[in-house]
Amino acid sequence: MPLFVLQPLLRHIVTTVAKRHPDLFERLGDSQKKKFLIDARGLPLVLVLQPDGDAPQLHAHNRHRSPPCDVHISGSFPTLLRMIDGKTDSDALFFSRELMISGDTEASVALRNALDDLDTTLADDVVACFGPLATPVRAVLDYVSGQGREKQ
Secondary structure (H helix, E strand, C coil): CCHHHCHHHHHHHHHHHHHHCHHHHHHHHHHHHCCEEEEEECCCEEEEEECCCCCCEEEEEEHHHCCCCCEEEEEEHHHHHHHHCCCCCHHHHHHCCCEEEEECHHHHHHHHHHHHCCCCCHHHHHHHCCHHHHHHHHHHHHHHHCHHHHHC
C-alpha cells in the first residue's frame, strides 16, 4: 500500500489527540518541536511524530528512507501497542531491551511523562478516531498486542 494513503488518517489521529489533550503538548515544553521516529520493527514503515501543540504532525515513511529525527523509539509492534495502551511500563520495556530508545534522552523522558499523565490511554484516543469502526479496531489492536489472545 502506498504510504500517501495513510497520511490523512495519521493527520486525523494526531489532530484529534491534540484537540482532546492540549495539556499533553504543554507538558512537553521545548520537546514539542522534536521529531520522534517510531519504529515498529517488522513493519515496512516508520512513523515520525512532531508533537507541536500548534501544528502536530504524524507521518509514515518508508523504513529504508526514514528522515532524520531527534529521538528514535524502536520495539516490536505488539510491544509498542501495549505501551501506548498502558498495559506495560515503558521503563520495564526499556530495561528488558524490548524497547530501544536513542537520541535526545530529555525529549524521550518528557514524552513518556506526558503520556503517563493522560487520564486515558493513547490507544483509546486512536481507537476513538475510527468512529463507528472503533469496536472492531479495538479488537484488532487487542489481538495484535496479545490481549485478545489471552482472552481466548
